[in-house]
Amino acid sequence: MSTTFSADELQEVARLKGLYPEPKAAIMPVLWMAQKKWGWLSEEVLRYVGDVMELPYAHVMGVATFYTMYFKKPMGKHHVQVCTNVSCMLRGGDKIFDHVKSKLGIGHNEATVDGKFSLEEVECMGACGGAPMIAINETFYENTSIEAVDALLTKV
Numbered sequence: 001m002s003t004t005f006s007a008d009e010l011q012e013v014a015r016l017k018g019l020y021p022e023p024k025a026a027i028m029p030v031l032w033m034a035q036k037k038w039g040w041l042s043e044e045v046l047r048y049v050g051d052v053m054e055l056p057y058a059h060v061m062g063v064a065t066f067y068t069m070y071f072k073k074p075m076g077k078h079h080v081q082v083c084t085n086v087s088c089m090l091r092g093g094d095k096i097f098d099h100v101k102s103k104l105g106i107g108h109n110e111a112t113v114d115g116k117f118s119l120e121e122v123e124c125m126g127a128c129g130g131a132p133m134i135a136i137n138e139t140f141y142e143n144t145s146i147e148a149v150d151a152l153l154t155k156v
């Protein structure tokens with residue numbers, strides 16, 4: 001797959017740049033677009049984003065490495081994030097994380113061999129009221145349990 005955005009995607013990049021007084025502020029949504037398109041942010045993709053954003057590679061790399069939501073290696077099609085921070089841990093989040101870990105046979109920030117799942121132990125995702133919570137890609141599942149997570153993983 002060639003590392004270029006389509007004409008429509010480039011139009012979206014231009015729109016995003018226009019939303020900010022400084023076009024470089026659009027780097028985060030553009031990196032997100034790139035991750036959605038290519039699945040993760042390889043050096044080649046980061047360099048391309050730098051070209052599109054007219055920003056140095058070091059700047060793009062700095063943003064991509066600062067935020068954990070940007071993948072710097074291939075992850076699974078279904079990225080499972082399990083919160084083990086205080087509220088979730090008190091309601092069994094750590095047990096859910098251990099369960100998913102052994103069920104998928106992978107650890108934190110690892111992907112299954114078939115590329116279907118990856119797992120990440122995360123800090124508070126701001127959904128403490130629904131603890132324990134997990135997210136699969138961008139969908140949050142709150143007040144969850146080992147059984148409910150098992151059902152979700154079978155369904156996706």
Ligand code: FES
Pocket residue numbers: 083084085086087088089123124125126127128129131133
């Ligand atoms: S502690 Fe898990 S969402 Fe806040």
